Amino acid sequence: xxxxxxxxxxxxxxxxxxxxxxxxxxxxxxxxxxxxxxxxxxxxxxxxxxxxxxxxxxxxxxxxxxxxxxxxxxxxxxxxxxxxxxxxxxxxxxxxxxxxxxxxxxxxxxxxxxxxxxxxxxxxxxxxxxxxxxxxxxxxxxxxxxxxxxxxxxxxxxxxxxxxxxxxxxxxxxxxxxxxxxxxxxxxxxxxxxxxxxxxxxxxxxxxxxxxxxxxxxxxxxxxxxxxxxxxxxxxxxxxxxxxxxxxxxxxxxxxxxxxxxxxxxxxxxxxxxxxxxxxxxxxxxxxxxxxxxxxxxxxxxxxxxxxxxxxxxxxxxxxxxxxxxxxxxxxxxxxxxxxxxxxxxxxxxxxxxxxxxxxxxxxxxxxxxxxxxxxxxxxxxxxxxxxxxxxxxxxxxxxxxxxxxxxxxxxxxxxxxxxxxxxxxxxxxxxxxxxxxxxxxxxxxxxxxxxxxxxxxxxxxxxxxxxxxxxxxxxxxxxxxxxxxxxxxxxxxxxxxxxxxxxxxxxxxxxxxxxxxxxxxxxxxxxxxxxxxxxxxxxxxxxxxxxxxxxxxxxxxxxxxxxxxxxxxxxxxxxxxxxxxxxxxxxxxxxxxxxxxxxxxxxxxxxxxxxxxxxxxxxxxxxxxxxxxxxxxxxxxxxxxxxxxxxxxxxxxxxxxxxxxxxxxxxxxxxxxxxxxxxxxxxxxxxxxxxxxxxxxxxxxxxxxxxxxxxxxxxxxxxxxxxxxxxxxxxxxxxxxxxxxxxxxxxxxxxxxxxxxxxxxxxxxxxxxxxxxxxxxxxxxxxxxxxxxxxxxxxxxxxxxxxxxxxxxxxxxxxxxxxxxxxxxxxxxxxxxxxxxxxxxxxxxxxxxxxxxxxxxxxxxxxxxxxxxxxxxxxxxxxxxxxxxxxxxxxxxxxxxxxxxxxxx
Numbered sequence: 057x058x059x060x061x062x063x064x065x066x067x068x069x070x071x072x073x074x075x076x077x078x079x080x081x082x083x084x085x086x087x088x089x090x091x092x093x094x095x096x097x098x099x100x101x102x103x104x105x106x107x108x109x110x111x112x113x114x115x116x117x118x119x120x121x122x123x124x125x126x127x128x129x130x131x132x133x134x135x136x137x138x139x140x141x142x143x144x145x146x147x148x149x150x151x152x153x154x155x156x157x158x159x160x161x162x163x164x165x166x167x168x169x170x171x172x173x174x175x176x177x178x179x180x181x182x183x184x185x186x187x188x189x190x191x192x193x194x195x196x197x198x199x200x201x202x203x204x205x206x207x208x209x210x211x212x213x214x215x216x217x218x219x220x221x222x223x224x225x226x227x228x229x230x231x232x233x234x235x236x237x238x239x240x241x242x243x244x245x246x247x248x249x250x251x252x253x254x255x256x257x258x259x260x261x262x263x264x265x266x267x268x269x270x271x272x273x274x275x276x277x278x279x280x281x282x283x284x285x286x287x288x289x290x291x292x293x294x295x296x297x298x299x300x301x302x303x304x305x306x307x308x309x310x311x312x313x314x315x316x317x318x319x320x321x322x323x324x325x326x327x328x329x330x331x332x333x334x335x336x337x338x339x340x341x342x343x344x345x346x347x348x349x350x351x352x353x354x355x356x357x358x359x360x361x362x363x364x365x366x367x368x369x370x371x372x373x374x375x376x377x378x379x380x381x382x383x384x385x386x387x388x389x390x391x392x393x394x395x396x397x398x399x400x401x402x403x404x405x406x407x408x409x410x411x412x413x414x415x416x417x418x419x420x421x422x423x424x425x426x427x428x429x430x431x432x433x434x435x436x437x438x439x440x441x442x443x444x445x446x447x448x449x450x451x452x453x454x455x456x457x458x459x460x461x462x463x464x465x466x467x468x469x470x471x472x473x474x475x476x477x478x479x480x481x482x483x484x485x486x487x488x489x490x491x492x493x494x495x496x497x498x499x500x501x502x503x504x505x506x507x508x509x510x511x512x513x514x515x516x517x518x519x520x521x522x523x524x525x526x527x528x529x530x531x532x533x534x535x536x537x538x539x540x541x542x543x544x545x546x547x548x549x550x551x552x553x554x555x556x557x558x559x560x561x562x563x564x565x566x567x568x569x570x571x572x573x574x575x576x577x578x579x580x581x582x583x584x585x586x587x588x589x590x591x592x593x594x595x596x597x598x599x600x601x602x603x604x605x606x607x608x609x610x611x612x613x614x615x616x617x618x619x620x621x622x623x624x625x626x627x628x629x630x631x632x633x634x635x636x637x638x639x640x641x642x643x644x645x646x647x648x649x650x651x652x653x654x655x656x657x658x659x660x661x662x663x664x665x666x667x668x669x670x671x672x673x674x675x676x677x678x679x680x681x682x683x684x685x686x687x688x689x690x691x692x693x694x695x696x697x698x699x700x701x702x703x704x705x706x707x708x709x710x711x712x713x714x715x716x717x718x719x720x721x722x723x724x725x726x727x728x729x730x731x732x733x734x735x736x737x738x739x740x741x742x743x744x745x746x747x748x749x750x751x752x753x754x755x756x757x758x759x760x761x762x763x764x765x766x767x768x769x770x771x772x773x774x775x776x777x778x779x780x781x782x783x784x785x786x787x788x789x790x791x792x793x794x795x796x797x798x799x800x801x802x803x804x805x806x807x808x809x810x811x812x813x814x815x816x817x818x819x820x821x822x823x824x825x826x827x828x829x830x831x832x833x834x835x836x837x838x839x840x841x842x843x844x845x846x847x848x849x850x851x852x853x854x855x856x857x858x859x860x861x862x863x864x865x866x867x868x869x870x871x872x873x874x875x876x877x878x879x880x881x882x883x884x885x886x887x888x889x890x891x892x893x894x895x896x897x898x899x900x901x902x903x904x905x906x907x908x909x910x911x912x913x914x915x916x917x918x919x920x921x922x923x924x925x926x927x928x929x930x931x932x933x934x935x936x937x938x939x940x941x942x943x944x945x946x947x948x949x950x951x952x953x954x955x956x957x958x959x960x961x962x
Contacts, residue, residue, distance in 0.1 A: 061786045063669040064354045068591050070128060072127065073115045081112065082254060083749075084116075089596070090241070091117045093241055095218055097218065098217075098221050098239045099218075099316075100219070100240075100241045101243070102114060102221065102223070102242060102243045103242065105324070105371065107282070107319065108283060109248050109283040109689040110244055115192075124151040125151075126147040126187070126190070128191050128194070129146045134197060137169060145159055147162050155180065155183055156176060158179060159176035159179065169205045174212075174410055186218075189218070189219050191219065191221050191296045192222045192515075194227055195224040197227075223570070225370055225714055245370070247308070249283070250281040255272075255286060256272060259275065259276075259290055265293060280386060288316045288319060289313050294380060310431075312388060312392050320372075325392075332365065335354060335356075337396055337401065338397065340393030340396075341412065341431070344382050344384050347381075348415070349416075350363070350414070352414075353408050353415075363383055366383075367383070373386075405432070406432040409432025410434055413427075422441060422445045430661045435468035438465060443474055446458070450483070456628055460836035462480060462481055473502060475512075475513060476513055476516075479517055479520060479599065482498045482501060486523060486524055490669075490838070491527075491642065511545060515552070518544065520540045525562070526562055528748070529748030533560045534565075537558075552578075552579075554594070554670050556575045556719075557575065557594045559593055560572040560595070564822075566750050567787045569606065570787075586831060589622060600616045604791050605791045606638075607789075608790075608827075609644065609645070610827070616637050616641075632658045632675075639658065644827075644832065645831075646684060652682060655675065673702050679694070680719060685834075686826070689723065696723075714751075714752045714755040717755070717759060721762060724736075725762050726835075726837060733763055737760065750787075757777070758777075758796065761776050761777050765803060771807065774803040777800050781796050794829060797823075798820065802836065802840070805839050813843065814847060817844070821863050821867065822863060825863050825866040833874075845876060846866050847859075848878065849869075899941045904934050905959070907924075908954055909960065910923060910946055911951065912960050939952055
């Protein structure tokens, strides 16, 4: 064979590695590393749909690879056995003409192709240098004889020769055999698609797009990393004037980019057989594909064969799970197919959706059945399905979906005939703070539910009324409704899960933490048993709230995190509130950056999937407190004003005003704006105004106490605070107690009663240290810094044992927060004491600590045994363990050591 290309009529450009356009290339180290591993396999197969970056990846890597490389770009004209191998030999001749000389002569002589390949392989064996042959666009080859010859060639390749095949379609080669033998390295669409970071780098650095983060994210999500799709969408955006970019861009999300439509039409739809195209169009209404479902929708019986063909042909269809039963189309292809299907079969679309809805209903896949009923405009069917499954969906947390469906149905059905749906509407209006609409829906429900023997509906209506009463701060009214709900569901206790949670919330509002915790536990337990996510997540959330009231911030943190993990994407509003509460905890710990992260995380889902009015108000309050912590009082007060504006939009604004007022009054008084604070309290909280719940009473009491302190009336303030403290201590709410005590410290100091001021402060510190409170002290007035500093200096002069070392360390942290320049003289000694205290705490068991406390109260062994309901010998065993762990020999020594290391308070 003459190797002159002109004489052989071979195109030289097919043998050259295609050029890359450097500005549009980004480094893809992860794929380069994977291609490097190809030299340890006879064959590397790069298989993916059109526009996936196969050729670009391969030629970019080969241009930098040091080995001898031969390249062949294939086309439909190469479907001839001799022509194909002539091109292969010509490509290899570019490395060394001697390598292919004998094989070329045999090919010219028209001998069997196996003899030609044997000569080529033998020459390769003698050629002892590494050699790579790349075949691009292998899908162009359809001739079985070519595939057979390539199989023969690959299975006899010497170890230093490697074949790289790039193709849109999985080739008819014995790939499974090579997989089993470890002879095949594969790179597929999942590998080739840009990662999020690669997509961002491509759009920003290669395409030079200046888009907002949200716009970049949407571009990336719509293309799913498909390189050509990303580039075409980027070009479309790039060519628009700046003012039109956002509008045009967002318009794409509900349609398909024209350039992408042309590309997919030419490169995909025109290449498939007519029956496959019809299958694609008819099944485009499905978000997920499964053989039986496809058969029902298309009216054919070839669903499995079609899915297998599409998967093998790489037609932008992906398996959803490992078993490969369910598949989906790429979003951009699906959008194009739906567009074409609507044009070709406009009268059949509703029927196709109805078939899908019926199939899903038979399979108990309610979400999909409702979606297809709505898409097919079968509104009564959708309403029937929704009504039948509404409460399980609500209680399992599918609230965004319910809201979306209800909004689509509200103008299409008669709610008077559907009290379950009206009840759901009422819940959603209440949840959004739209109480007038809630009352309208509740009236519809009450007119129509009495005669229905539906316990779910009856309990749901009572829960709804209880929830409304909670929002209004009407604790007794809420308890009245939840008691009825619990009575209705006494024979079906699993249905009472949310009623228990609501009962607990009402008790929490009234300050009864013990009863609140009991009902939260019952609600969580029955919620877990009945798979009612809403009840479980709500119980965890409000358990967290109760732990905050008890001052147990670390336990609250854990509960909020559990709540978030259960909420997932369904309970967006509760997820949002849990993030806000975590932000409040980190703010209290003075970890401002972490608090801001949780605030940002809370706002993202809130803005994306519907707003909860009260949660957004809480977000404003947290943002205001953060602004104050950053020494930006103007912004803090502006944010509180924004929160008040949100409250004003509620039909019952009073319910959310107390906490905002509490923070606002505090900040005004710290700024010396006494008149503003006085006027606000007189206008919004007159003396004779009814109080709604214990917590609101505390807010109002502390606001008045702050004002009295600012007006130099500490005795009156103290009287008010002591009344609050009595109730709070009876309910064991340490978190609330600390807020009152910080004001009492200031009151005693203003009265020049330094002894009681110091005693109250010391008691406060012992209570606050386990929870890590910091902003509580930092947001007090300058008096607090002075008192802490004085207390610290007294202890620094001589360690007297009044305050345990770990609490001294805590005071040191607080003073540093205040900006004081303090360093203890004997800090190492105190640290060692604190460490010993912690070690002792960890060593003693709960029962041993209990025994130690009873000893400190002066009880004998016999009395302790009677109190703990154990034998006296057991108490002696506990005592011996305590002596051993504390390294002492008597009760007196044990008590002294316990006081010294902070196991017992003085």
